[in-house]
Amino acid sequence: MSKKEVKLKFNAAWELAPALEDTKHISLKKQYDLFIDGEFVKPNSKKYFATYNPSTEEKIAEVADADEKDVDKAVKAARAAFAKWSKLTGKERGKYIYRIARLIQERAREFAVIETMDGGKPIRESRDIDVPLAANHFFYYAGWADKLEYAFPNRTPKPLGVAGQIIPWNFPLLMAAWKIAPALAAGNTVVLKPAETTPLTALKLAELIRDSGLPNGVVNIITGAGRTGAAIVNHPDINKIAFTGSTDVGKLIQKSIAGTNKKLTLELGGKAANIIFEDAPLDQAVEGIINGIFFNQGHVCCAGSRLFVQESVADIVIRKLKDRMETLRVGNPLDKNTDIGAINSKEQLLKIQDYIKIGKDEGADMHQSSCTIPKQGYFCKPTIFLNTSQSHRIVQEEIFGPVLAIQTFRTIEEVIEKANNIPYGLSAGVWTDKGSKIFNLTNKLKAGVVWANTYNKFDPTSPFGGYKESGFGREGGLHGLGAYLQF
Secondary structure (H helix, E strand, O other): OOHHHHHHHHHHHHHHOOOOOOOOOOOOOOEEEEEOOOOEEEEOOOEEEEEEOOOOOEEEEEEEOOOOOHHHHHHHHHHHHHHHOOOOOOHHHHHHHHHHHHHHHHHHHHHOOOOHHHHHOOOOHHHHHHHHHHHHHHHHHHOOOOOOHHHHHHHHHOOOOEEEEEEOOOOOHHHHHHHHHHHHHHHOEEEOOOOOOOOOOHHHHHHHHHOOOOOOEEEOOOOOOOOHHHHHHHHHOOOEEEEOOOOOHHHHHHHHHHHOOOEEEOOOOOEEEEEEEOOOOOOHHHHHHHHHHHHHHHOOOOOOOEEEEEEHHHHHHHHHHHHHHHOOEOOOOOOOOOOOOOOHHHHHHOOOOOOHHHHHOOOOOOEEOOOOOOOOOOOOEEEEEEEEHHHHHHOOOOOOOEEEEEEEEEOOOHHHHHHHHHOOOOOOEEOOOHHHHHHHHHHOOOOEEEEEOOOOOOOOOOOOOEEOOOOOOOOOOOHHHHOOEEE
């Protein structure tokens, strides 16, 4: 494809008429309280904080700021509910979980629009990936609720008690489903805290849980920042902590519960290697690169943010990648034509911009698409860096944005060494026509998840988690269910 053809294609993409998702019928309150013991209650501090639309910088709503007394109230409600919930038959628990899944399906459009408004991700991703997958997690674990003895044969599975769950801002509804569904199926009760920048779909889920008839106190959803999360982690009557977020915070949590009997799972940061061999289907691989790093603006812990391309095909892959980047549309997340939405917050945008400057200062060659970005809101052009090395900070450190560092390699041994030479071990991708090569790499790459000839594909039946500084424990599948049981 010539540069002229690329430019014409690019211009044509931008000339698409906006197809904005209608928000008129979305029910959002101006102020949200804490969901404790089956009802919304005022915070003890009487304090609220604002949540903003990152694509417009406009305030959406005010949300309660929970303190230690609120956390204690939620934990006590969960403890009282545990006595009854854990004694229900698995069949009865499964009915409630199944009902939640059906209600998410019924209100899918509302959840998708709110997720996009509060988080900045394109509506296509919220509508087609996040919300359906969240419902599927509830469906999946509803099916296991009365089959725990079959899931773990020759053992006697029992619930842990009260689970304290803290989720991040990149996939708010999906992360809530990842954590709540297996906890309930196993017979536990829950106190969940969403991220302070994206609390709205969790609070909408709280409304849905209330409407589902789930017994009061089984799920409690409280909002706040780091202090609220710390109060959950340190509460003496919590039996299990499940955290998804940054590696630094994960380390603090691990230190905080040392010496206690609390169970812990941590799903932390990543810096995944996406490896392209010369025998790979290159056009398909380029789409995998795009999806691996630009999906959800790169706000993905398992993002393929390190690209390794075999030298013999490096020039053609990079040319195809640059051409494909020109077709990506950056803009209003509520526009169904948008490919890349808004960065989640001003703070995150500044962090990404700092890393882009670091990459240039370190001598890497930067390339960005020629698209224009909105003047209002937090937006970043898709960015790649060429001629990087293992010593570059943009190669070693998690950026959590639409920034890709590219290296080349000659041999399998070389790329395995480079891919593993990183503090993280969450995910990786392999692109090749040879099944033997795939099996060889999956055995040698130090990553919890390795995709072959695809990327960023998730399923409720598949466990997800990492090694090294990417955390420990698994979510999804039977591994995720087992994390909420004692034997």
